Amino acid sequence: MELGVRITDAAVAGETTVLWCDLLTDGPGACPGCGLVGVYRDSVERRVSDVPVVGHPMQLRVRVPRYRCVHDGCTREIFAHDTSKLARPGASTTRRCGEYVLRRLAIDKATVAAVARELGRSWNTVNTVAVAATEALLLSAGPARLDGVAVIGVDEHRWAHVVGADGGGFVTVITDLTDVVAGRGRARLLDLVPGRSAEALRTWLQAREPSFREQVRVVAMDGFGGYKNAATDTVPDAVTVMDPFHVVALAGHKLDLCRQRVQQDTRGHRGRSGDPLYRVRRTLRTRLGLLTDKQRARLEAVFASEEHVAVEVTWWTYQQIIAAYATEDRPRGKVALTEVIDRIRAGLPAGLHELAALGRTLYRRRDDVLAYFDHRASNGPTEAINGRLEALRRNALGFRNLINYRIRSLLHCGALAL
Helix, strand or coil: CCCEEEEEEHHHHHCEEEEEEEEEECCCEECCCCECCCEEEEEEEEEEEEECCCEEEEEEEEEEECCCCCCCCCCCCCCCCCCCCCCCCCECCCCHHHHHHHHHHCCCCCCCCHHHHHHHHCHHHHHHHHHHHHHHHHHHHHHHHHHHCCEEEEEEECCCCCCCCHHHHHHEEEECHHHHHHCCCCCCCCEEECCCHHHHHHHHHHHHCCHHHHHCCEEEEEECHHHCCCCCCCCCCCCCCCCCCHHHHHHHHHHHHHHHHHHHHHHHCCCCCCCCCCCCHHHHHHHHHHHHHHHHHHHHHHHCHHEEEEEEEEHHHHHHHHHHEEECCCHHHHHHHHHHHHHHCCCCCCCHHHCCCCCCHHHHCHHHHHHHHCCCCCCCHHHHHHHHHHHHHHCHHHCCCCCHHHHHHHHHHHHCCC
16 A cells, blocks of 8 residues: 555566556546546556565566546647656656665665665666665755754765776765764764865855854864865864874874884884884884883883984873873863973974974964864764775775765765654
């Protein structure tokens, strides 16, 4: 009854279950041209795929009456009874197939190819159903989908590795971190924008309603200045926060550069097995509180050499930055990191080139760096969504069309109301 048909017979054709049905009608159909009731002429069979039965495709073969229009002034001579309750005009799947496809893709994380096998349809057919159904969901949600978004995260993501891909193969990922910061739930994907520039984020924000831009209070991001400029231009009242992960990663990168430079200066070649600095390359990046006794002994042996003083000083700064973020008392953590930034900004002895460069970067973005302690907005959940998108792309064996990728990504991580 849900589809407006009555089953009259059934059979199995290979892997497909076939059901013969009659269309349920209340009498002769009305002509779509003039609206007058037609005279029965004959019937035709419409074949559509329905949701699978115990994992096997199911096909409905529905007997549809056709009528002859008797109105002399009408241009229509023959018309079929209305089957819009069964399926959309010209569609090869029933209406409830759209809901089934969305559930399989969004909840079960299945691939389009897997759903196509279940329905007995082609990949293109199932993908078209998914795109249309998701667009209908987004349209029905409208601007209300962005209600209450006060904290957003921004990061870049590579969606394609081929020449000529939209946005150069990159997209700007925009996420809702409001529930994460408030401790109420998880992050969700708001949108994907082609490119990874300030213009990409600026254009997206400008396209939103003024009420949305006014409600955004915090924007979490990495160290890319373009996103900072776009946020400052379009949501000037929002606080920009440089993500702790990227601050620590930047400090770790400077530590690696310092180790590699000292390695070249002292040994005249890149690190090799047996070289003291090369042996502790991973230990240097380990948090102080997680070091084993053996690792501590190795570091002490390396730092005992005067040739490695620059590495030791840079390493200690790296550990202090980590410790500042790990401090449970926010004001104390903020003061500790402020002291680190001020100390490495000026007054460093010669030979600490990497540490000086780190100091200049952190001092330039100090307001964004220190804002974390006041708002606790981290871009970590955005990075987690990036990881889920990587898994989606890997399961699908890559995407060639950014529109399809955006739709699938929103289904996968957008927390859409199915």
